Amino acid sequence: MYLFDTCQNIFLNAGYQHIRMYDLTSSNPNPVINYEGVSKNVTGVGFQEDGKWMYTGGEDCSARIWDLRSRNLQCQRIFQVSAPVNCVCLHPNQAELVVGDQSGVIHLWDLKTDHNEQLIPEAEASIQDIAVDPEGSYMAAVSNRGHCYIWSLTGGVGEEPIKLNPKLKIVAHKRYALKCKFSPDSTLLVTTSADQTARIWKTSDFTLLQELRHEAQRWVWDAAFSADSQYILTASSDGVARLWNVETGAVEREYNGHQKAVTSLAFRDEIIRE
Amino acid sequence: MVMVGEDIPRKLSSVTKFDCYPGVDESDDEDDEMDVMGQSFDIHSDIDFGIHRQRSTTAQRLEKMDQDRKKTNRIKHIKWEWNPVVLTDDERAGLFERKNFRQTEKDICLKKHSLLSDQLEKCPNLPQNPFAEYAKYDGNAQIGVPTRKYGIFLTMLEPDERNYPMHVIVLAQAKVQDLIGLICWKCSLKYGQHKLKDSVDHYGLYIAEDDGDVDCDFPCLDPRETVGKFGFNYLALVECLKKEEDSKSLEREETELVLSQESWLKPKLQQQENDDLVRMQGHMIAMEAPLYQSYRVYIINRVRAKTEIHLGISGEKVEIDPVIQQKVSAKFWNRQKAVSYDMDSIAACDLTDTKSSSRSTFRLVYHHSGGSSEQAESLQHHTDLASYKHHDFEADHRTAEEIVQKINHILELRSSVRRREYLALRERKSHRKRSFHLGPR
Numbered sequence: 001m002y003l004f005d006t007c008q009n010i011f012l013n014a015g016y017q018h019i020r021m022y023d024l025t026s027s028n029p030n031p032v033i034n035y036e037g038v039s040k041n042v043t044g045v046g047f048q049e050d051g052k053w054m055y056t057g058g059e060d061c062s063a064r065i066w067d068l069r070s071r072n073l074q075c076q077r078i079f080q081v082s083a084p085v086n087c088v089c090l091h092p093n094q095a096e097l098v099v100g101d102q103s104g105v106i107h108l109w110d111l112k113t114d115h116n117e118q119l120i121p122e123a124e125a126s127i128q129d130i131a132v133d134p135e136g137s138y139m140a141a142v143s144n145r146g147h148c149y150i151w152s153l154t155g156g157v158g159e160e161p162i163k164l165n166p167k168l169k170i171v172a173h174k175r176y177a178l179k180c181k182f183s184p185d186s187t188l189l190v191t192t193s194a195d196q197t198a199r200i201w202k203t204s205d206f207t208l209l210q211e212l213r214h215e216a217q218r219w220v221w222d223a224a225f226s227a228d229s230q231y232i233l234t235a236s237s238d239g240v241a242r243l244w245n246v247e248t249g250a251v252e253r254e255y256n257g258h259q260k261a262v263t264s265l266a267f268r269d270e271i272i273r274e
Numbered sequence: 275m276v277m278v279g280e281d282i283p284r285k286l287s288s289v290t291k292f293d294c295y296p297g298v299d300e301s302d303d304e305d306d307e308m309d310v311m312g313q314s315f316d317i318h319s320d321i322d323f324g325i326h327r328q329r330s331t332t333a334q335r336l337e338k339m340d341q342d343r344k345k346t347n348r349i350k351h352i353k354w355e356w357n358p359v360v361l362t363d364d365e366r367a368g369l370f371e372r373k374n375f376r377q378t379e380k381d382i383c384l385k386k387h388s389l390l391s392d393q394l395e396k397c398p399n400l401p402q403n404p405f406a407e408y409a410k411y412d413g414n415a416q417i418g419v420p421t422r423k424y425g426i427f428l429t430m431l432e433p434d435e436r437n438y439p440m441h442v443i444v445l446a447q448a449k450v451q452d453l454i455g456l457i458c459w460k461c462s463l464k465y466g467q468h469k470l471k472d473s474v475d476h477y478g479l480y481i482a483e484d485d486g487d488v489d490c491d492f493p494c495l496d497p498r499e500t501v502g503k504f505g506f507n508y509l510a511l512v513e514c515l516k517k518e519e520d521s522k523s524l525e526r527e528e529t530e531l532v533l534s535q536e537s538w539l540k541p542k543l544q545q546q547e548n549d550d551l552v553r554m555q556g557h558m559i560a561m562e563a564p565l566y567q568s569y570r571v572y573i574i575n576r577v578r579a580k581t582e583i584h585l586g587i588s589g590e591k592v593e594i595d596p597v598i599q600q601k602v603s604a605k606f607w608n609r610q611k612a613v614s615y616d617m618d619s620i621a622a623c624d625l626t627d628t629k630s631s632s633r634s635t636f637r638l639v640y641h642h643s644g645g646s647s648e649q650a651e652s653l654q655h656h657t658d659l660a661s662y663k664h665h666d667f668e669a670d671h672r673t674a675e676e677i678v679q680k681i682n683h684i685l686e687l688r689s690s691v692r693r694r695e696y697l698a699l700r701e702r703k704s705h706r707k708r709s710f711h712l713g714p715r
Binding site: 030032037038053066112157185258269272 | 345353354389409410412
């Protein structure tokens with residue numbers, strides 16, 4: 001589980017019982033900070049956009065907020081659920097955390113008020129990943145049955161609470177779905193799966209735009225869009241990361257070097273002109 | 275993840291074309307720190323400890339522990355606190371304030387261009403690196419897997435570039451061929467692909483000294499062997515001039531194939547070649563003709579009885595030796611004495627009959643002189659054909675032909691008086707009386 005910090009040149013690596021923070025500006029191969037306290041696998045991690053705090057989700061049935069700013073840990077918060085947490089996703093308003101667990105429950109946790117609500121899109125299915133698009137218009141969740149659920153979102157600004165309206169259920173994949181992510185321009189959604197493909201959906205009508213399939217590709221564990229949403233990177237069990245052209249569906253580059261499965265990727269890109 | 279806050283384009287422009295992995299070399303200095311798990315404490319390479327005196331395992335272990343402690347000291351550890359300070363409502367509101375994420379909505383409508391797209395456009399047709407598949411044998415980023423570290427001298431580089439070895443860490447379980455591929459991969463990243471052939475088959479790894487001297491006394495490491503078996507510190511990558519045996523035979527097959535294809539395409543050319551070959555063969559036989567050779571043939575005596583003899587032919591003489599026969603019958607038939615004829619007295623040798631039963635007879639004509647004293651006299655006589663006698667022999671086709679050819683080659687080379695005389699006589703005879711035919715044919 002990897003993540004780049006937006007403004008602090010920090011790279012995060014989370015795994016079994018640890019969250020390690022690396023300084024990208026130095027060639028120091030060792031972490032600079034090691035966060036301890038999660039007793040099981042850390043399954044999700046992310047930053048508040050100003051770098052004030054960090055959120056994590058773990059198989060110890062909890063989601064946590066870690067204070068990043070100072071020595072005195074002021075805003076340590078914990079949210080406990082009844083099943084191992086598979087994924088955590090921060091709403092673009094930076095104040096609500098969406099937590100998905102193995103029992104198939106999606107929790108909406110208001111960090112300011114601690115108010116929370118639950119959704120169960122599909123009984124006895126595990127929620128594998130959740131994503132909210134940068135515009136805050138849609139929320140997507142994928143299950144271990146390969147289904148993708150879409151909600152349209154309203155509110156979330158000021159005092160207005162977020163409202164979730166179930167919009168669509170897509171049978172996105174035949175097997176496990178593993179990840180879902182919206183493109184930075186909010187026009188695309190990618191779902192990755194154990195069926196050896198990643199699929200790109202248009203958010204305008206949630207129809208299939210592109211299927212990313214390669215004969216050597218195995219389970220597709222993770223995906224990341226380029227900043228302009230023109231390209232997508234995938235991580236696969238065949239040990240190769242691939243760069244795809246979204247429009248043509250062609251593989252532009254292959255990144256070799258891993259001996260084993262590539263299960264997570266973080267990509268750092270930026271807009272250079274508009 | 276989209277990042278803001280750092281000027282990546284500026285950074286990228288300062289990076290040279292092949293510096294794809296900055297920091298890889300720098301991290302080499304810390305390798306002994308990183309290899310804590312990879313190497314057992316009691317095994318260490320000479321380069322790391324060569325300048326120190328040998329220390330006990332305990333001392334080394336203590337040092338490693340000390341290094342580990344220092345390393346851990348540099349890492350800040352943050353433990354989860356269960357009872358943090360209770361936040362005031364204001365603080366909480368500040369930390370978890372709802373941002374107005376819809377503000378930037380209008381910007382998004384514009385067509386954007388990212389750094390990645392820009393880089394891809396600058397290099398649309400990246401040549402495929404044939405060694406990319408070997409990148410996975412790199413032991414640099416592996417933890418808990420046995421690895422081997424080598425200094426590799428790259429003999430195909432320019433002299434100023436190959437002064438120092440390239441350090442390569444490879445997984446111990448990789449094959450030598452994989453190591454060659456990994457070296458080529460690293461080399462192509464560092465120096466560019468144009469310096470290398472497109473396949474690992476062109477290269478071999480040789481043992482080398484630490485100053486880069488290639489030890490050519492030993493053959494290159496077997497490409498199918500596991501890297502972990504070898505314990506050398508320095509190796510040299512050498513471009514193989516001659517290929518492996520199996521590839522060689524394959525190559526031969528290929529050329530043969532090409533040849534046969536050509537002959538099919540150009541029968542004329544092939545014909546020419548065949549003619550040349552035959553001609554060359556003829557030359558060879560002519561050259562070898564004076565060399566002594568013995569044949570086992572039958573001599574046919576006057577009563578048409580056959581006796582097995584050895585016919586020895588050299589540039590100087592023709593010898594007829596009876597094969598030693600036992601038994602009583604030999605007493606009657608073995609009348610053949612051992613005789614020897616000087617090559618100068620041989621006049622002709624021709625095939626007389628080619629039987630259907632794969633046997634041929636041939637006749638050897640020689641000048642008969644009563645004794646050596648008379649030889650000079652007989653020369654002056656220019657007598658008729660009566661002074662020429664002959665022997666008839668029988669042998670199988672091939673032997674007969676070979677003998678006739680051999681003797682004729684010798685006769686041609688020598689062009690003796692007797693032969694010229696005999697040929698002239700024969701010609702005269704045939705003119706005088708067409709039907710008369712003494713000599714063969």
